Amino acid sequence: xxxxxxxxxxxxxxxxxxxxxxxxxxxxxxxxxxxxxxxxxxxxxxxxxxxxxxxxxxxxxxxxxxxxxxxxxxxxxxxxxxxxxxxxxxxxxxxxxxxxxxxxxxxxxxxxxxxxxxxxxxxxxxxxxxxxxxxxxxxxxxxxxxxxxxxxxxxxxxxxxxxxxxxxxxxxxxxxxxxxxxxxxxxxxxxxxxxxxxxxxxxxxxxxxxxxxxxxxxxxxxxxxxxxxxxxxxxxxxxxxxxxxxxxxxxxxxxxxxxxxxxxxxxxxxxxxxxxxxxxxxxxxxxxxxxxxxxxxxxxxxxxxxxxxxxxxxxxxxxxxxxxxxxxxxxxxxxxxxxxxxxxxxxxxxxxxxxxxxxxxxxxxxxxxxxxxxxxxxxxxxxxxxxxxxxxxxxxxxxxxxxxxxxxxxxxxxxxxxxxxxxxxxxxxxxxxxxxxxxxxxxxxxxxxxxxxxxxxxxxxxxxxxxxxxxxxxxxx
Amino acid sequence: xxxxxxxxxxxxxxxxxxxxxxxxxxxxxxxxxxxxxxxxxxxxxxxxxxxxxxxxxxxxxxxxxxxxxxxxxxxxxxxxxxxxxxxxxxxxxxxxxxxxxxxxxxxxxxxxxxxxxxxxxxxxxxxxxxxxxxxxxxxxxxxxxxxxxxxxxxxxxxxxxxxxxxxxxxxxxxxxxxxxxxxxxxxxxxxxxxxxxxxxxxxxxxxxxxxxxxxxxxxxxxxxxxxxxxxxxxxxxxxxxxxxxxxxxxxxxxxxxxxxxxxxxxxxxxxxxxxxxxxxxxxxxxxxxxxxxxxxxxxxxxxxxxxxxxxxxxxxxxxxxxxxxxxxxxxxxxxxxxxxxxxxxxxxxxxxxxxxxxxxxxxxxxxxxxxxxxxxxxxxxxxxxxxxxxxxxxxxxxxxxxxxxxxxxxxxxxxxxxxxxxxxxxxxxxxxxxxxxxxxxxxxxxxxxxxxxxxxxxxxxxxxxxxxxxxxxxxxx
Numbered sequence: 011x012x013x014x015x016x017x018x019x020x021x022x023x024x025x026x027x028x029x030x031x032x033x034x035x036x037x038x039x040x041x042x043x044x045x046x047x048x049x050x051x052x053x054x055x056x057x058x059x060x061x062x063x064x065x066x067x068x069x070x071x072x073x074x075x076x077x078x079x080x081x082x083x084x085x086x087x088x089x090x091x092x093x094x095x096x097x098x099x100x101x102x103x104x105x106x107x108x109x110x111x112x113x114x115x116x117x118x119x120x121x122x123x124x125x126x127x128x129x130x131x132x133x134x135x136x137x138x139x140x141x142x143x144x145x146x147x148x149x150x151x152x153x154x155x156x157x158x159x160x161x162x163x164x165x166x167x168x169x170x171x172x173x174x175x176x177x178x179x180x181x182x183x184x185x186x187x188x189x190x191x192x193x194x195x196x197x198x199x200x201x202x203x204x205x206x207x208x209x210x211x212x213x214x215x216x217x218x219x220x221x222x223x224x225x226x227x228x229x230x231x232x233x234x235x236x237x238x239x240x241x242x243x244x245x246x247x248x249x250x251x252x253x254x255x256x257x258x259x260x261x262x263x264x265x266x267x268x269x270x271x272x273x274x275x276x277x278x279x280x281x282x283x284x285x286x287x288x289x290x291x292x293x294x295x296x297x298x299x300x301x302x303x304x305x306x307x308x309x310x311x312x313x314x315x316x317x318x319x320x321x322x323x324x325x326x327x328x329x330x331x332x333x334x335x336x337x338x339x340x341x342x343x344x345x346x347x348x349x350x351x352x353x354x355x356x357x358x359x360x361x362x363x364x365x366x367x368x369x370x371x372x373x374x375x376x377x378x379x380x381x382x383x384x385x386x387x388x389x390x391x392x393x394x395x396x397x398x399x400x401x402x403x404x405x406x407x408x409x410x411x412x413x414x415x416x417x418x419x420x421x422x423x424x425x426x427x428x429x430x431x432x433x434x435x436x437x438x439x440x441x442x443x444x445x446x447x448x449x450x451x452x453x454x455x456x457x458x459x460x461x462x463x464x465x466x467x468x469x470x471x472x473x474x475x476x477x478x479x480x481x482x483x484x485x486x487x
Numbered sequence: 488x489x490x491x492x493x494x495x496x497x498x499x500x501x502x503x504x505x506x507x508x509x510x511x512x513x514x515x516x517x518x519x520x521x522x523x524x525x526x527x528x529x530x531x532x533x534x535x536x537x538x539x540x541x542x543x544x545x546x547x548x549x550x551x552x553x554x555x556x557x558x559x560x561x562x563x564x565x566x567x568x569x570x571x572x573x574x575x576x577x578x579x580x581x582x583x584x585x586x587x588x589x590x591x592x593x594x595x596x597x598x599x600x601x602x603x604x605x606x607x608x609x610x611x612x613x614x615x616x617x618x619x620x621x622x623x624x625x626x627x628x629x630x631x632x633x634x635x636x637x638x639x640x641x642x643x644x645x646x647x648x649x650x651x652x653x654x655x656x657x658x659x660x661x662x663x664x665x666x667x668x669x670x671x672x673x674x675x676x677x678x679x680x681x682x683x684x685x686x687x688x689x690x691x692x693x694x695x696x697x698x699x700x701x702x703x704x705x706x707x708x709x710x711x712x713x714x715x716x717x718x719x720x721x722x723x724x725x726x727x728x729x730x731x732x733x734x735x736x737x738x739x740x741x742x743x744x745x746x747x748x749x750x751x752x753x754x755x756x757x758x759x760x761x762x763x764x765x766x767x768x769x770x771x772x773x774x775x776x777x778x779x780x781x782x783x784x785x786x787x788x789x790x791x792x793x794x795x796x797x798x799x800x801x802x803x804x805x806x807x808x809x810x811x812x813x814x815x816x817x818x819x820x821x822x823x824x825x826x827x828x829x830x831x832x833x834x835x836x837x838x839x840x841x842x843x844x845x846x847x848x849x850x851x852x853x854x855x856x857x858x859x860x861x862x863x864x865x866x867x868x869x870x871x872x873x874x875x876x877x878x879x880x881x882x883x884x885x886x887x888x889x890x891x892x893x894x895x896x897x898x899x900x901x902x903x904x905x906x907x908x909x910x911x912x913x914x915x916x917x918x919x920x921x922x923x924x925x926x927x928x929x930x931x932x933x934x935x936x937x938x939x940x941x942x943x944x945x946x947x948x949x950x951x952x953x954x955x956x957x958x959x960x961x962x963x964x
Contacts, residue, residue: 104927107941108934111866141909141925262850299850324941326845326866352941354923365839368803369846373739373776374853389588389803432618443920443962446831446945448618450581457585464584464801464829467944468923485920 019073020045020422020478021063024083026054027459028091028415029397032336037455038416043089044071045422049478054418081473086431086449091414092152092423092474093356094403097255097295097316097345099157100168101126101135103142105349113326114261117350119191126159126184127194135164136171142354143175146346147482149355150425150471153178155255155293155316155345155407157228160184160196162205166212172223173216176481178423180407182228182255183209185243189234199238203246210250222477224253226293231257232281233267244286253291253408255316256282259304260296261327277304279313288313293406295345296321297335298328305338314341314406317398319362321350329370331377332363332398333388343403344395356403357466360395364463392460426473427466429458445469496550497522497899497955498540501560503531504936505568505892506874509813514932515893520566521548522899526955531895558950563908563926568891569629569900569951570833571880574732574772574793574822576634577645578603578612580619582826590803591738594827596668603636603661604671612641613648619831620652623823624959626832627902627948630655632732632770632793632822632884634705637661637673639682643689649700650693653958655900657884659705659732660686662720666711676715680723687727699954701730703770708734709758710744721763730768730885732793733759736781737773738804754781756790765790770883772822773798774812775805782815791818791883794875796839798827806847808854809840809875810865820880821872833880834943837872841940869937903950904943906935922946 022045026038042058044067045051053067060082064075083089105121112120129135146154154172156179158165165183172179183206187196196202210225217223227250229235229243247254259265259278268278275281279300282288290312297315300308308315317330327350335342344359345351351359370377371385380388390398404414413423430444431451446465449458462470474482499522503515519535521544522528530544537559541552560566582598589597606612623631631649633656635642642660649656660683664673673679687702694700704727706712706720724731736742736755745755752758756777759765767789774792777785785792794807804827812819821836822828828836847854848862857865867875881891890900907921908928923942926935939947951959 104925104930106925107938108930110937111863111868137909137911137927145923145925323842323845326849328849328851329846354942365800368800369806372803373805376851386588391588432614434614443946446622448581448583448622450614453581453585460587461584465831469920 017047018077018079019047019071020079020081021060022081022083022089023060023063025088026416027088027455029393029401032397033391033393035393035396035456035459042067043416043422044073045478046071047478049421051416051418051420051422054416083426084428087426087428087472089416089424090150090427091400091416092425092476093150093399094153094343094407094414095146095151095346095356096155096293096343096403096406097318098146098154098348098351100139100142101129101157101159102349103138103145106354107352108349109325109352113263114350115263115267117325121349123191123194129159129164130161132164132167135161135167139168139171143171143177145354147175147177147474148468148471148484149357150474151177151356152423152425152474152476153403153407153409153413155180155182155226157182157184157255160186160194160205162208165209169209169213169223170216176222176476176479178413178476179223180226180253180255181209181213181223182226184228184230185239186230186234187236187239196239199236199242202239203242206243206246210252227252227254229254229256229287231264232278233264233271240281240285240287247287247291251291253293254287255293255295256287258282258294258297259299260322262299265299277301277307279304279308283307283311291408295347296327296330298322298330300335305335305340309338309340314343316345316406317342317363318345318347318351318359319366320353320359321345321347323362323366324352325350329366329376331370331388332367332390341402341405342398343406344398355467356399357463360399361463363395363398364390364392392463396459396463422475422478424475425471427462427470428472429462429470443469494524495554495556496524496548497556497558498537499558499560499566500537500540502565503893504565504932506870506878509874510868510870512870512873512933512936519544520893520899521550522955523548524955526898528893528895528897528899531893560903561905564903564905564949566893566901567627567904568877568893569902569953570627570876571630571820571884571891572623572628572823572833573632573770573820573880573883574795575623575631575825575828577616577619578606578634578636579826580615580622583831584829585826586802586829590740591827592740592744594802598826600668600671606636606641607638609641609644612638612644616645616648619825620648620654622831624652624654624951625945625948625961626834627951628654628833629900629902629951629953630880630884630886630890632657632659632703634659634661634732637663637671637682639685642686646686646690646700647693653699653953653956655890655953656700657703657730657732658686658690658700659703661705661707662716663707663711664713664716673716676713676719679716680719683720683723687729704729704731706731706733706764708741709755710741710748717758717762717764724764724768728768730770731764732770732772733764735759735771735774736776737799739776742776754778754784756781756785760784760788768885772824773804773807775799775807777812782812782817786815786817791820793822793883794819794840795822795824795828795836796843797830797836798822798824800839800843801829802827806843806853808847808865809844809867818879818882819875820883821875832944833876834940837876838940840872840875841867841869869940873936873940899952899955901952902948904939904947905949906939906947920946
């Protein structure tokens with residue numbers, strides 16, 4: 011495991027880039043950020059080098075220079091807030107990229123349930139979860155909202171691993187007492203609730219205040235939960251005030267099924283609402299096919315949406331209307347949704363969020379009939395998809411005051427990004443392995459960021475911190 | 488530069504995977520492939536190790552074992568045909584990922600023409616082209632159909648570099664005597680033709696039979712060429728029998744412009760046809776918005792299509808109907824179309840070709856009204872997008888008998904692919920840098936290939952050969 015910061019105060023120097031608002035990145039050059047031993051940002055000072063930090067900031071903070079750990083970003087590097095993955099199934103990690111031509115309901119039966127069921131094996135769960143966490147950390151995911159499986163011990167293990175490897179996480183034990191195959195199903199509503207409580211108790215035992223790892227109530231999705239289970243999960247949520255995650259309106263066949271199973275509900279989201287689950291602490295994954303009324307209901311309740319473009323394109327679910335949801339005031343973040351989604355990377359999700367927003371307004375696209383101006387507006391810019399990946403995600407998981415940007419009082423969840431520089435003298439055999447982003451030197455910062463969004467990968471993520479702790483560092487080649 | 492094969496015969500042992508037909512990959516395990524000094528495949532023998540090859544194949548080939556270079560793929564690796572990038576602008580390489588919210592016509596003026604014009608500088612052209620070739624080779628692109636710029640010397644330099652770095656290439660000097668800005672335009676039809684002839688002569692001088700590098704006649708696109716230029720390029724093609732490349736029906740605004748400029752033509756493709764350019768040797772990039780009649784005309788003339796999904800999604804052009812074109816008998820390959828496309832990787836183009844085919848049939852998509860069965864069919868499978876990337880591309884560039892698969896008589900244009908294996912004992916700090924494909928060991932070969940298509944990158948491309956010559960080798964970490 012990467013070494014923690016030894017309980018030291020930290021001074022971080024270099025260029026810092028983060029979202030000021032939805033459509034605007036702020037570029038802070040030659041800046042000093044001070045992070046205290048608890049991982050909190052206590053000072054941000056532009057135009058400040060180490061000497062100035064020591065002479066002006068340290069006295070104010072009552073820090074002594076000898077005890078401060080210093081990290082300096084190079085000229086071509088920048089610090090960026092850690093990514094928030096608002097929806098992924100750790101238990102499906104081995105299946106990434108494997109989905110054939112399936113769509114949601116057959117994909118569940120063919121690929122997903124068998125894999126999840128097999129994670130009742132603790133050694134297998136350890137192997138899969140360890141790799142999933144290591145891989146997502148390497149891609150700069152500092153916070154993840156995980157689905158595990160229906161099994162209590164393997165779910166607890168996922169929470170243990172997040173804690174020891176240092177990833178901020180919401181860990182959900184999956185509740186499903188219908189629809190699934192006989193070999194992978196909760197026996198009864200009571201058993202589903204008892205098992206959920208067991209994982210909540212376990213996590214309280216390892217991280218009493220849920221500072222790093224929190225339980226999250228997880229009804230798989232409405233069709234997989236009996237009315238009784240939904241009712242009891244609603245009661246559990248009111249009792250514990252824990253966050254909740256589920257799926258909504260992902261696929262046309264699924265929506266038809268929900269209509270059939272819950273004939274009294276006016277919409278898919280309304281099912282959750284009737285059981286008291288649709289509230290400010292709820293993360294709704296997908297939201298591809300919301301009706302106007304359904305979206306208004308979600309907005310009114312303050313529930314949040316995890317947009318999962320890689321998944322929605324891969325298993326042919328559809329194209330979510332992100333701009334439309336944002337304009338209704340719904341908080342939106344990004345989810346990789348592994349393994350409906352094929353990639354562990356939130357940066358890939360950001361890239362695809364941009365492309366999917368383009369697909370919506372293309373000739374033949376769902377929103378092509380909108381007036382030209384509206385069509386242009388529906389497209390998501392580089393700045394906007396990066397907002398969704400950081401501040402947007404923080405809002406979705408209920409941590410908007412804590413993570414997603416660089417502000418005094420927030421915690422230091424961050425990544426150091428380095429881009430490859432093309433040397434002046436072109437050599438035919440010369441190419442360092444810094445990934446696929448090639449900066450020639452003349453590009454302004456916004457173009458460098460665009461290059462990173464469209465060609466960046468984990469090779470550009472040099473270091474990753476969560477709550478001040480260094481949790482990933484790339485080996486130099 | 489990677490060392491050539493020293494004029495030796497080669498024995499290659501391991502697993503070989505290639506397209507047998509559009510929807511079928513063939514898996515050849517424990518197989519021996521013999522490549523002679525000219526780079527041609529002279530034997531393929533399944534169930535054959537080195538000893539057996541030496542005792543049975545070598546005598547037949549009259550090879551002596553001491554003079555043969557042996558390459559062995561490891562258990563988890565496989566050989567795959569090199570990729571064919573049927574459409575990209577080497578001169579736009581520095582702009583990859585930079586396109587904002589633009590669409591074709593404003594994108595040209597904002598980003599593209601200024602960059603291309605700046606490559607009149609030979610040192611800059613050398614720097615850009617060297618990196619572009621190195622980068623595409625590293626991604627397994629063994630053949631590329633390049634647009635250069637309007638400048639003769641820098642275009643010749645691109646051809647020189649392809650030859651010395653060993654990439655099979657079609658190098659096109661761009662013809663455009665209207666529409667472009669005053670600072671970047673051919674002076675007259677005569678000058679455009681003379682400049683094109685100058686690059687043809689240069690390439691004939693460095694590679695007399697165009698064995699590795701060939702000129703390609705390149706009218707930028709119909710709106711940028713006067714009738715006179717088009718006519719003379721048609722004559723030049725008949726005289727030289729060289730291949731031709733251009734763009735067709737990429738963007739709605741562009742199509743309207745063509746209709747205005749060429750009121751007598753019945754379609755965009757018909758413009759090329761009237762000047763005798765639409766024939767078997769023509770590569771048409773994009774073909775997003777073809778009418779039924781236009782597609783039929785293209786099929787009748789035997790012209791080919793370069794499908795560029797990354798580009799079409801990035802600059803919001805639209806979604807090309809690949810299945811529909813294939814069913815009309817049109818040959819289709821993949822193009823990265825840098826920098827309309829954001830990625831140097833044909834594997835990324837293959838991935839996006841799959842996703843774009845899904846977008847077509849999604850709820851709200853252009854082909855969603857088709858019957859269920861037709862919708863399923865319109866989707867491109869992993870096998871199919873890999874066919875497009877190899878055999879399909881070979882057909883598009885007129886080399887279907889030479890490259891794109893492993894067959895006796897074809898040339899050894901290949902890549903060695905290695906995937907990351909997740910060790911049995913999960914360690915929290917252990918992750919080698921073999922890229923993002925994680926194979927756990929239980930996956931059958933078709934699932935490994937799917938994982939590669941959806942999460943693979945240049946880290947998985949360990950070695951690359953063109954005509955038997957090793958042209959790229961990844962440094963081991």
